[in-house]
Amino acid sequence: MHVSSRSWLAASLLALPCILPCVRAQSAATITVDSTTVDVNASSLAPAAAVVSNATSDSAAALFAPETIQLTEDVVANLSNINLVNASLFAFGADETSVEKRSSTGCKVFPGDAAWPSTLVWWIFDLLLGNSLIKTIPLAAPCYNDWPTVENAAECTYISNDWENSTLHAADPTSVMWPLYEGRTCMPTTDPTQNCTLGGYPSYAINVSNVAQIQLAVNFARNANLRLVIKNTGHDFNGKSAGAGALSIWTHNLKDITYIPEYSSSSYSGKAVKMAAGVQAYEVYEAARDYGVTVVGGEGRTVGVAGGFMAGGGHSPLSSLLGMAADQVLAIEVVTPDGRFVTATEESNSDLFWALRGGGGGMFGVMTSITVKAFPTFPVTTMQLSFATSSNVSSTVFWAGVRAYFDYLLDYTNAGTYAYFTSGATGANAYSFGLAPMFAPNLTKTELQTLVTPWLTRLAALGITVTPVITQYDNFYDAWWAVFPLESVGVTFIKTASRLWPKTNWASETSLNATFGAIQTTIEAGGSLLAFNVAAAENDGSENSINPAWRETTLHAILATVWSPIANDSVIVAASENLTNNWMQLWRNASPGAGAYMSEGDISEPNFQQAFYGTNYARLYAFKQKIDPTGLFYTPTGVGSENWYITGQLTGLPTQNGRLCPV
Structure with a gap:
C-alpha cells in the first residue's frame, strides 16, 4: 500500500484493522495501546513514502512503479512531528557512531529483552508500512491446537500433502525450504497436542510492495539493533532467510x-x-x-x-x-x-x-x-538416460560405466552443454546412475548425438544397455520446462556439502582417477551424489566477485547424507560431522585449492572464506566493513559472518534458533 497523503491517513485511522489485539482506534485523533491513549492525527503523523521522479536515459531501464515509492530525507524529517514514537528509529544511517546500540551485550535485540520494541512501536511501524507487517505464524501451525489460528484439520491435510512442494514455501512469508536450519520446529503432524514454536523463524515479516517499506525496515532494524533477514523464496540450502527474533523483508511479490x-x-x-x-x-x-x-x-x-x-x-x-x-x-x-x-x-x-x-x-x-x-533464441537438445546394477551389470561394470562418463565431462562443457546427474546406492553393493538431463543449448539433435556417441559406444562395450531419449526444441523455455521438474524440498533428514572440481583434475589419468575415486568412495560409504557437469564461461563484461574457482570448474558436485526422520540430535550431529570432516575431506584432498558453491554448500564448510569466495574474500570483507559497519546484514557463511555467532548451537547442527551475538 502506498501512503500517499495525510488526508488518506486521517480518513483511514478509524478503519484500520487491529493487527495486534491490544491496539484499538478510538477516534481520528486518539489511539489506545494497552493502557496508554495517544494523539494521532493528520498533522502529527507524516506519510511514510513519497513518489519520486522516474527520469532515465533512453537506453537505461526505468524504475518500476514500486521503486518510485521511496522514503526520502524530507519524509524522515517530517516524522519528527510524531508524538508517538522516537522518530530516530526510522532515520537514515550516517556512520557507525550515529547508530543507537540498544543492547548492553552487543547482541541483536531479542524478544523479551527490555530493549525489544514495544507493542506501540510495532504498531506505528506497521502504520508507516501501510499495514504490510505480518506477525509470524509457522506454515504448519494449522496442524496444532496451541496457536491462535486454532487447529484446522483440512488446512493441515493440505499443507502436509504439499509440504515437499517448493511453491508452498515460496508463497509463505517466513517458511524456509530446508527446515533443518530453523530447528525442525512446527512441522506437519497428525498429533495436534504437540507444541508448535517459532524456532528459527523470524518474529515479523514485511510483505514488500514498494521500496519505501524496505527502507523503513532497514532503518528500523539498524537503529533498533534488530536482526534483519531477507526472504524471496527461501531456497537457500543453508536457511539464510531464517533467524530467531528477526525482522524479515519478504520480496516475493515484486513481480515486474x-x-x-x-x-x-x-x-x-x-x-x-x-x-x-x-x-x-x-x-x-x-x-x-x-x-x-x-x-x-x-x-x-x-x-x-x-x-x-x-x-x-x-x-x-x-x-x-x-x-x-x-x-x-x-x-x-x-x-x-x-x-x-x-x-x-x-x-x-x-x-x-x-x-x-x-x-x-x-x-x-x-x-x-x-x-x-x-x-x-536458439535450439536446445536434451538427452536423458539411466542405468543400474543388475543381474547383467555388476557393481564393477557399473562403476566402469560411470567412470567412462567422467572421461568426457571436459569435452561436454567445452561444447557448451550442462548436465544434471545423480548416483547412489539402491541396496547392498547395488547402485544407480541417472542423467536427467544433459542439456545442450545451441546444439541440434544430430550434433548432440555425435558428441555423446563415444561414451555410449563404451557403455555398450561394457554390456550396459541404455535407451537415451534425445529431443530437440526450438527455444530454451520449452526444453527447460520439459526436463527440469519442480523441486522437492521440506525434508529435515538431509544435509549437503559441495565441491567445485577444477578442469586441472582432468589433465591426467592420475588426477582424474583420484577425482573419481574420491567420489566413488563416498557413494559406497552411503553418500548420495547430485552433480552438475557445468563450466562458467568467461565473463565478457565487467569484473565481478564470483568465486574465481568457478572459472576453472567442470564439475559442481553435491554430496548428501541422510538419517532417519525420527533421529535425535546426537545422530544428526554425527552424520553431519562425518559429511563435513570425513567424506568431504576426501574430496578436498583430491582437489587442493579448489572451492565450493556458496548457495549449495556446507554450512559447516571449513575455511568457508577460501572455499566460497576465493581470492575475492579480502576485498569483499573490506567493502563489507565500509558499507555495513554495524553488521546489519548477517547470513551464515556470509562475508563477515565470522564476527558473529548464534547462541545455543550444537557443533555439527547449526540452526538459526538462537540470539545473534558478536564474537
Whole structure:
C-alpha cells in the first residue's frame, strides 16, 4: 500500500484493522495501546513514502512503479512531528557512531529483552508500512491446537500433502525450504497436542510492495539493533532467510518484468530484460520467450533469479555457453545498509556493483530489481538416460560405466552443454546412475548425438544397455520446462556439502582417477551424489566477485547424507560431522585449492572464506566493513559472518534458533 497523503491517513485511522489485539482506534485523533491513549492525527503523523521522479536515459531501464515509492530525507524529517514514537528509529544511517546500540551485550535485540520494541512501536511501524507487517505464524501451525489460528484439520491435510512442494514455501512469508536450519520446529503432524514454536523463524515479516517499506525496515532494524533477514523464496540450502527474533523483508511479490530492446552501457550494447526481486525462473523464462529472447537464470523452476541466486553467482543450464547469472547483470537497484535507495552499475556505485554480483545474498543490501543481458533464441537438445546394477551389470561394470562418463565431462562443457546427474546406492553393493538431463543449448539433435556417441559406444562395450531419449526444441523455455521438474524440498533428514572440481583434475589419468575415486568412495560409504557437469564461461563484461574457482570448474558436485526422520540430535550431529570432516575431506584432498558453491554448500564448510569466495574474500570483507559497519546484514557463511555467532548451537547442527551475538 502506498501512503500517499495525510488526508488518506486521517480518513483511514478509524478503519484500520487491529493487527495486534491490544491496539484499538478510538477516534481520528486518539489511539489506545494497552493502557496508554495517544494523539494521532493528520498533522502529527507524516506519510511514510513519497513518489519520486522516474527520469532515465533512453537506453537505461526505468524504475518500476514500486521503486518510485521511496522514503526520502524530507519524509524522515517530517516524522519528527510524531508524538508517538522516537522518530530516530526510522532515520537514515550516517556512520557507525550515529547508530543507537540498544543492547548492553552487543547482541541483536531479542524478544523479551527490555530493549525489544514495544507493542506501540510495532504498531506505528506497521502504520508507516501501510499495514504490510505480518506477525509470524509457522506454515504448519494449522496442524496444532496451541496457536491462535486454532487447529484446522483440512488446512493441515493440505499443507502436509504439499509440504515437499517448493511453491508452498515460496508463497509463505517466513517458511524456509530446508527446515533443518530453523530447528525442525512446527512441522506437519497428525498429533495436534504437540507444541508448535517459532524456532528459527523470524518474529515479523514485511510483505514488500514498494521500496519505501524496505527502507523503513532497514532503518528500523539498524537503529533498533534488530536482526534483519531477507526472504524471496527461501531456497537457500543453508536457511539464510531464517533467524530467531528477526525482522524479515519478504520480496516475493515484486513481480515486474520489462523488455529493453536497446540497452547501452560502457561494456554492453544490446537487448536486455529488467526483472524485480520476486521474479522466479519460470516467470522470467516464459516472459523472455514471449519477447523472442533468452536470459540466463536458474535450473530450478521456483528459484528467485534477482536475489540470492544471482548474488551467489548463479549457475544455470546456460552457464557453459554464456556464463553465470551474475555475469549477465547490467544494473542493480538496491537499498543499502544506511537505508538509501541507489542504482549500482559499472559507472555508478561500482564497488557495490562488483560486490553484489557474486559476493553472496543478503550481505550488502536489499536488491529490488536487476537488469540483465538478453540473447537471441536458439535450439536446445536434451538427452536423458539411466542405468543400474543388475543381474547383467555388476557393481564393477557399473562403476566402469560411470567412470567412462567422467572421461568426457571436459569435452561436454567445452561444447557448451550442462548436465544434471545423480548416483547412489539402491541396496547392498547395488547402485544407480541417472542423467536427467544433459542439456545442450545451441546444439541440434544430430550434433548432440555425435558428441555423446563415444561414451555410449563404451557403455555398450561394457554390456550396459541404455535407451537415451534425445529431443530437440526450438527455444530454451520449452526444453527447460520439459526436463527440469519442480523441486522437492521440506525434508529435515538431509544435509549437503559441495565441491567445485577444477578442469586441472582432468589433465591426467592420475588426477582424474583420484577425482573419481574420491567420489566413488563416498557413494559406497552411503553418500548420495547430485552433480552438475557445468563450466562458467568467461565473463565478457565487467569484473565481478564470483568465486574465481568457478572459472576453472567442470564439475559442481553435491554430496548428501541422510538419517532417519525420527533421529535425535546426537545422530544428526554425527552424520553431519562425518559429511563435513570425513567424506568431504576426501574430496578436498583430491582437489587442493579448489572451492565450493556458496548457495549449495556446507554450512559447516571449513575455511568457508577460501572455499566460497576465493581470492575475492579480502576485498569483499573490506567493502563489507565500509558499507555495513554495524553488521546489519548477517547470513551464515556470509562475508563477515565470522564476527558473529548464534547462541545455543550444537557443533555439527547449526540452526538459526538462537540470539545473534558478536564474537
